[in-house]
Amino acid sequence: MSSLNPCRAAETTTGECPNVACENGVIRWQRELKQEPMPKHVALIMDGNGRWAKNRGIAVQDGHKSGCINLKYLAYSCSNLGIKMLTTYAFSTENWNRSNMEVAFLMTTFEEFIQSLVEDLMARHDIRFSAIGEKSRLPESLQSVISRAEEMTRSNKGLHFVMAVSYSGRNDIVEAAKNIATKVEGGMLETSEIDEAMLQQELMTNVGQFPNPDLLIRTSGELRLSNFLLWQLANSQFYFADKLFPDFGEEDLLEALASYQSRASAGFESDWK
């Protein structure tokens, strides 16, 4: 399994993680990891950029930049491991309440990130890009970058990278309900025919082949879902990592996958009652 240098570029780390130790950790986890069962769809809540920056006494913007660089490395790793879909929680509807400066900075960062992701990963990894969420609230420039990226990568067969921007799990469900209601009004459907499968199809995550994540990873030690993919996480395994997102590297990803595999092999058959 080839991967790029697992430690981040020198400009973003403080040199705490010597290359040798990192690579040893990665090799150790790679040996533990089996081919099956590998989760087909991994969801990621990238928490902790702000705190990471505060701990180092640098600006929050630099924390977000490090987060983006780290996310690209994680996308490479996922692609190499054979994961089919990676959904990341970039920006929630609650985040609109942050300061205008931070929001504007994040929007610009997303534009740069999407462009570089598509350029770098399309050639070598056949990556497909999608964005889900209330895209109408995003700035025009970001919307056009997103639609261009989606268009360019639509027919790619590799890792499907889904970015949730301006996304809310509850709004996702309500939008799906609205779409169904429109169909009922149009006479295409009876109210009594509405069922779970139908609602599932109308959700935003239906862009991918595997809409429901098998594994959800949340960094920075917070133990919450924060309005991310509520319906879709019905039977997903959760993994909460204590590290802040810019520090969450390939070794930690492999550890999360190994934990998923050990639970999967023990059987997901729920034992209650």
Add this chain to the structure above:
Amino acid sequence: MFSLLCFLSLQKSILERVREAVEGKSNSIVMRLFGSSVSYIRGCLFRVLSVGPVPSHLAFILDGNRRYARKWNLGEGMGHRAGFLSLMTIMKYCYQLGVKYVTIYAFSIDNFKRKPDEVQAVMDLMLEKIEGLLKEERIIKQYGVRVEFVGNLKLLSDAVRVAAEKAMRATAVNSRAILLIAVAYTSTDEIVHAVHESRLDIGEAKGVIKVDDVEKHMYMGVAPDPDILVRTSGETRLSNFLLWQTSSSLLYSPRALWPEMGLRHLVWAVLNFQRVQPYLERRRKKLM
């Protein structure tokens, strides 16, 4: 504080107490003295915890009864009985602490897919438990508990549904504390049902469904969102429970099996809740 917690965790396990009571070997005066001093210390501990914010709604996924029975070589079905005792104890602690709503995941719609014998056995057990719960008048009267059965009750057998409705009627006057029992429940079914009902509400008028409409029609609409969701036996899945409602709940999965769930786990969960609560409260105010 730590040594206090250690001391409390040395309390005899529920199983041993049951065994002693059954075998008639308990030294009742000593037990009573021991019991009352432990209760006093527990009361002090809860008063200390109440200095910080106390969660108003706790939800539990009761995982691990059968594993407990296997671990201790108990008979068939004894794991569930130990689980029921554990439930009574945890409910008592919650209400003593001042938690108003307690929700438990008793039976999922997915469980109907199990073998018919097993499903029937669970239905019988549930009937027995509902009647047993009504008999536990001491706790219900002491804390003024109202019982609500949450879920698609039409899927239950008639006997169980009638007993459930009887229990709900019998306790409807109470309002100090509320116990929500999720039977024939999955979150996805609840959401679809809420969408149905919102649609029927709007009816011919071409209105637009909103978040509030859906929330109004949820089975769980009788309670606010849970502050903490606890799943025992170390599993970290929601298994289609309260997906909508746990959007900003603290998720806690202790390794202990449900019958082993004790005061120390509850205290740990509440302390963690108190750590994040100020941040969540600030965010909630910003959104309003």
